Amino acid sequence: QEVVKVGLILPMTGPFASTGRQVSAGAKAFIAAKGDTAGGKKIELIIRDDGGVADQTRRIAQELVVNEGTKVLAGFGLTPLAMAVAPVATQAKIPTVVMAAGTAAITKASPFITRTSGTLPQYSVPVGTWASQNGIKKVVTLVSDYGPGVDAEKWFTKEFKAKGGEIAEAVRIPLQNPDFAPFLQRVRDAKPDAVFVFLPSGVGSLFMKQFADRGLADAGIKLIATGDVTDDDILNSMGKPAIGTITGHFYATSHDSPENKAYVEAFEKANNKMRPNFMSVGGYDGMALIYNALEKTKGDASGPAFMEAVKGLSWTSPRGPVSIDPETRDIIQNIYIREVKEVNGQLHNVEFQTFSALKDPEKAEAK
């Protein structure tokens, strides 16, 4: 039986190690559930750590392709890591599945890149829609000062303003920033109805505590955010302050579907009670995409054939129905608006509104 090697390159160490952990666990969960053959080929996963450093990612990718004969590349925790691999993908014609990084532009960098996570514009826009429909007039945006943050700020603002809202102030927080005090104080002093936040997961939880401590909620400022801030993985430890936060995202552990129930159960069992979060689903669906595409090509993993098969693929993921946009190779999926609630003594993102089958708005607009 022939083997198709899938190289999974992720930050397993360093500040973004939790991304690597979740994505790889999701990918493994898929193989555990669906077996290791697809399209008549045996699938072999090779996991490598890039420490979140772009030139490492690129070198590892190149080595996997050249030395290990890897047919598919996958993983990529952060935008620059994916960007660094794009030339390799193009030059070697290697299908490349982005499972975590979220900046819109990635799929434009190479025709061999596809994505199973989501883009920041994709889940920032619905938050803007929801806010404007729910009596919020004046908002301060507060985002991490780097690519994804800027994306989130831009698309939320665009949607919110278009629907008649007012942005009182746009605050950006440096990536290396131990204390949120000055930024929160700025928010407080602007007296908005709500603050829209994007911060990478982990940082978000710290933010949440300081948000509560500073009494912003008491001052009548509502917290709305992208789902990264209320990452299911650590949501529980954020405690009471998180309750009531409204976020938009493509996946919640508590998503109500049989596929998801099975997924969560298997995942928690295999990973010592760790909750699967949106990153893990990116990994899981990445494998699903690879399997489906290989089934379609009957095991042909060569770049052009594989990518042709990828276009228009659709399947039911733990997060709900998803498909791959044939034009942009980006994912089309539902975005849910959720509220943090206590369920059986555990904190959960509870979905209460669905925006169905959204495309990445940036690429949609570009046309």
Place this chain on the structure above:
Amino acid sequence: MLTILFDGVAYGMLLFILACGLTVTLGLMNFINLAHGAFAMTGGYVTVVMMNRYGISFYWCLPAAFLITAILGLILERTLYQWLYRADHLDQVLFSIGIVFMAVAGADYFMGGQQQLINLPPELSGRMDVFGVGIGRYRLFTIVICAVLALALQLILSKTRFGSRLRAAVDDRRVAMGLGINVPVVFALTFAFGSGLAGLGGAMGAEILGLEPNFPLKFMIYFLIVVSVGGTSTVSGPFLAAMLLGVADVAGKYYVPAIGPFVIYALMIIMLILRPNGLFSRGAGR
């Protein structure tokens, strides 16, 4: 306005608590211990485990974090660190970075990679209004602890013989021994004390700075900034430096957010150019 000042002071104090253990090991013992953050992290994890797993009160966690980290420091000093006092600085850097790496991976292995959060007792969370100035309770608590600590440290080092014995031992170990100073004991105690302070800092900082395996690497730079700007020969230097940096950083980010991230580095470089040996270097001050 005053709230910003207050926040800045509190942030500075937090920096000081975290860095003052380093003032002891780097400043007084002249050992470049980049693993300082690893001790701080230990203190943080001690608190997390005690509070979250065993439900012990935060107030008991602080002394426990100090003690447990101090004991850990003592053990490491006796087994490893003591061989490196006379090594050159690059060796110390390499060695302590090695310790950091091991600590980071170890914490990941035992505690998992995610952010650890603690829930403070209610009287420490939230904020109160004092004459219209919003004051975070925990921040106030930090300031008080820190002020007490700084004062105590200053007294121990300047008013007791222990301080001068320690510096003598650092200046010239051989002759200090020959003149009757029990150098190994002095060093071991000091190192344990410095580690203990780091642990305390970690325990107090976890609330605001967060705690995850990369803590020692992430905050190493901040400790070093405080100690280098403050100078290594006094406690009051780093204390003032921490305040200054805290206030400047917070105010900078509040008033001029566009250049916020540069403020602390620029300030550091300027200070270092003006006072290359720290705010109160013993050489220049007298």
Place this chain on the structure above:
Amino acid sequence: MTPVLATENLVAGYGEASVLAGISLTIEEGRTLALLGRNGTGKTTFVNTLAGVTTHHAGSIHLMGRDVTKLRPDRRAAAGIGWVPQERNIFKSLTVEENMTAIARPGVWTLERVYSMFPRLKERRKNLGNQLSGGEQQMLAVGRALMVNPKLLLLDEPTEGLAPIIVDELLAAIQRITQGEGMSAIIIEQKARKVLPLTDDAVILDRGAVVFQGTSAQLLADEAILGQHLGVEKGVRH
């Protein structure tokens, strides 16, 4: 009476290499010993061995009857040895006063007394160790050793770099202390003629071994030995 110091066939050096080739000598209470010899003959090594900072190979050291051969240096200081190292080794980040108080032990020697012996130190007492002139450092090294309140004072070239008038005072003071207070001392000195009139006994080392042992007066009278082992000529004036 037990002698203050008795060494028996002492062999010591640095690491594997031995510098001292078996030295046996004794010092009685209240007596001063001039330790002479050319460059590199092991004078410093001998004194450092007594202070405990070299590698001991063989032989024994008894301090007031107590075997201190295996004691750590800091224990020896407690047992009554005060040491003025040849290179002074002032603690550079301590002030003059801290240099002395850091190692002080209770006894007749107090800060006041050291200051009255070296008024210069009192004037500079807030100065850091590395901000002293060469001679001031030398004074401080001596003062510091006295603050240990030792039974046996080891002085390694204590007059180097001192003004002539201070040299005279220092040597006279040591003579006074030893005779008056029962302290014993070993003085290493380059200028034999200068120190011999003020000491009781004398020892000359050559290649780590004792080549002359006797009273200072005997040695001073013996031009042949002085010339042979110390290269001291008759005509040198002082």
Place this chain on the structure above:
Amino acid sequence: MSDLVLETRGLKRNFGAFVATNDVSLKVERGARHALIGPNGAGKTTLINLLTGVIPPSEGQVFLEGDDITSLASFKRVKRGLTRTFQINQLFNGFTPLETVTLAIAERNGIGHNLWSSIAGYGQIVEEAAELLARFGLASIMGERTVILPYGKQRLLEIALAFASKPRVLLLDEPAAGVPEDERHEVLSIVSDLPKDVTVLLIEHDMDLVFSFASRISVLVAGAVFAEGSVSEISADARVKAVYLGENA
């Protein structure tokens, strides 16, 4: 005739409130063998530090051959022919004596900034270094690392290194300290053999050496010039005896 080589005018230096050098106006003539003595802490080393630019003065000026050099960097003073030895050896521990001296000669010849040719290619400079080392009896150990040399040899290297810069004014700070008694005079005789137009200023507490070497003596007390004169004048001066020489001299 009386050609002033080195002159200070109202030189002052404070350390905090403490005045280490107090209004020193010193004149040294070309070719002089001038000694500087005084109690410990009188400010002799400080004065040398001021003359050579190791520390800047608080007030006053320094003139070298008529030019004001008060704010000139050390290395530029050396280029103008003013150099010194240190009371406590200041050597390059990891260097061999040969490398040490070769570098000094290379700098004197202005090729120190050359970063392209190998230093070994400058045959004349190496030759000169070898000669100088031989003159100080250091030839046999020229390839050893300085730090492991016996103290006496290091002391000689310290002096040889000052010679390597071919000074026209040489300041010696207790050159004989740590050198055994019977070798002290040898060291000073090498200094005495310098060409007649080289000026030497010597600090020393060994009066045998001072009196046999110097032609003129300045006595410094508490930072200020206390007395100045010929050997016989100073050695007979009762005030100098009282503050510095003591009765034995």
Place this chain on the structure above:
Amino acid sequence: MASHSTAAAHSRADKLMKRRSRIRFYEVVIWLAAIAAYFLLPSKMLILTEIAILALFAVSLDLVLGFAGIVSLGHAAFFGLGAYIAGLVALHYVAEPVTGLVLAGLAAGIFGFLTSFLILRGSDLTRLMTTLGIGLMMAELANQMAWLTGGADGLSGFSLNPIFGLFEFDLFGKTGYVYCLVVLFIGTMIMRRIAFSPFGLSLKAIKSNPMRAGMIAVPARKRIVTIYTIAAAFAGIAGALLAQTTSFVSPDVLAFHRSADVLMVLTIGGTGYLYGGVFGAVLFTLVKDWLSVVTPQYWMFWIGLILVVLVLIGRERLTGWIGYLPERFSKKEDRR
């Protein structure tokens, strides 16, 4: 008699000085091994390329640290600047690699010259922190000037023409390796000349005892500025190599860990003899790569353990033997 001994001293001195700069046995071995690797390890080109780049970066740091004694935790500022310049040049102007390399070296050199004035004063710790601050500010700047640098997403979308229009970069990284190796070789040879020149010796004097160096007429500041500029230029060239071989630049090239890594690499290999950077780069990269394949999540622990053990047993033992055999050989010959 006397003239005879002077003559003997002279010939001895001549021999000793010549011996200093003689090409050592291990140097030849290194370069031969590097060439052999091209033929013997075709599947390892990428990691070898990475080693070559890191080696050049580390050797350039050695000029500053090992020779002038200036510790720097911000050397990545020059590396990163070089990388960005090379990337921008390729993106907007010429895609010919050597041109980009030269321009990157120049830009980094100029930046090195400008910042060198900040590190003239102060203790080790002060310099460590000043350089660190400069590095961090550069990293933040790269993040903020997204219009030029692409911000956190990095600078991509450029590709390079064949070198001199002849040798095309291939997916196996063969061209890349040869390209980097040649640059490393030329760079090391240039730095080697500098090391054994009067200038190089004067740097070591400044490092060993700055006060005395001044007293033998060494203009310390000028020399430090010069060497810092040169080292910055080489670091910039190393950065440019990275950008060109990966066709990508992200703010990561300026990150703190890069400065720390290179310091670590150099320390492992040993400072002050140039090849320390090369040995360190080889060891560090191979061990790290091996460990991160064996245990992707916990390799840091083992690297840490290795560092600790390395220091405890004495890191000079790792590289001390390198110069030893040939040294011994010539010493014997010397005794005769």
